[in-house]
Amino acid sequence: MAFEWPSGMDAGFGRQTYRARHDLHESPLFSDEGLAGLLDTYPREKLGVYRFPPHGEGITRAAHGRAPDISGRDLLAAVRDGQIWLNLRAVNRQVEAFSEVEEMIFGSIEAAAGLRTRKRDVGVLISSPRIQVHYHLDIPLVCLVQVRGVKTLHLYPAGAPYAGAEQVEAIALRLQDEELTFRQGFEAGAEVIELHPGMALTWPQNAPHRVENGDCLNVSLSCEFMTLPALLRANALYTNGQLRRRLGLDPALPGGAGPSVLGKAVIARGLKLVDRPPEAAPTPVTFEVQAGSGEIRDLADA
Numbered sequence: 001m002a003f004e005w006p007s008g009m010d011a012g013f014g015r016q017t018y019r020a021r022h023d024l025h026e027s028p029l030f031s032d033e034g035l036a037g038l039l040d041t042y043p044r045e046k047l048g049v050y051r052f053p054p055h056g057e058g059i060t061r062a063a064h065g066r067a068p069d070i071s072g073r074d075l076l077a078a079v080r081d082g083q084i085w086l087n088l089r090a091v092n093r094q095v096e097a098f099s100e101v102e103e104m105i106f107g108s109i110e111a112a113a114g115l116r117t118r119k120r121d122v123g124v125l126i127s128s129p130r131i132q133v134h135y136h137l138d139i140p141l142v143c144l145v146q147v148r149g150v151k152t153l154h155l156y157p158a159g160a161p162y163a164g165a166e167q168v169e170a171i172a173l174r175l176q177d178e179e180l181t182f183r184q185g186f187e188a189g190a191e192v193i194e195l196h197p198g199m200a201l202t203w204p205q206n207a208p209h210r211v212e213n214g215d216c217l218n219v220s221l222s223c224e225f226m227t228l229p230a231l232l233r234a235n236a237l238y239t240n241g242q243l244r245r246r247l248g249l250d251p252a253l254p255g256g257a258g259p260s261v262l263g264k265a266v267i268a269r270g271l272k273l274v275d276r277p278p279e280a281a282p283t284p285v286t287f288e289v290q291a292g293s294g295e296i297r298d299l300a301d302a
């Protein structure tokens with residue numbers, strides 16, 4: 001397994017987009033058999049099962065489901081034939097074979113960016129043909145690795161109007177999920193990147209994005225992580241959110257790792273000790289993927 005990043009990535013890492021080449025798609029981990037086995041091994045209660053309404057203006061929320069009894073092989077077939085998005089979060093901590101994948105990806109990022117990575121989370125995304133992931137942002141840094149199929153990433157600049165300070169802070173404070181308000185006018189500012197097997201991409205921290213799958217089963221790795229500057233920024237967002245909500249201030253989104261960002265990161269540590277942030281609000285489970293057939297049962301109708 002190998003991963004190749006461009007040289008000079010240390011100059012703008014975390015603030016610019018960089019593309020890598022890799023050969024993970026040649027690994028048996030991601031063959032049909034490999035994926036079915038992975039779905040059987042990975043703790044099923046931790047499996048993220050989602051459906052997304054069509055992309056459009058405003059806020060689009062994912063529907064959260066479960067798939068407790070279906071075999072890995074049938075679940076893979078249900079994804080291929082249906083409209084389902086699976087996320088096997090932190091697979092590097094759950095499945096031994098993926099600790100090697102973690103080392104390879106993050107080792108290559110550290111060497112190319114000249115930074116230590118922390119809070120490493122490798123998620124395997126297995127998703128249906130044509131499914132669209134809603135407009136959202138992630139608080140950590142992300143490296144998206146395309147393994148099977150083709151998907152189109154729409155990437156928008158970090159900050160207003162694409163993501164207003166108040167919404168980004170609410171995500172950092174875990175007062176809301178990661179979804180954002182989309183406006184058709186944002187499209188003019190989007191960078192559109194078609195991802196094929198063998199490609200990987202990392203983009204500026206907190207840059208909003210959405211994804212459209214091609215007409216084929218998709219397998220990608222969503223690798224989330226922090227660096228020291230990324231942690232400082234996340235903590236500054238947290239503090240800004242508290243300042244806005246408790247003191248009625250209107251702080252701008254944090255810039256680079258200047259003195260004010262460092263000061264806010266220290267304050268965030270204090271605030272979190274006094275007032276521990278809530279765990280991400282659990283989204284209610286509204287559907288179940290049925291054993292055998294892979295059909296979707298709406299739990300509201302149960």
Ligand SMILES: [Fe+2]
Pocket residue numbers: 136137138142209
């Ligand atoms: Fe994302």
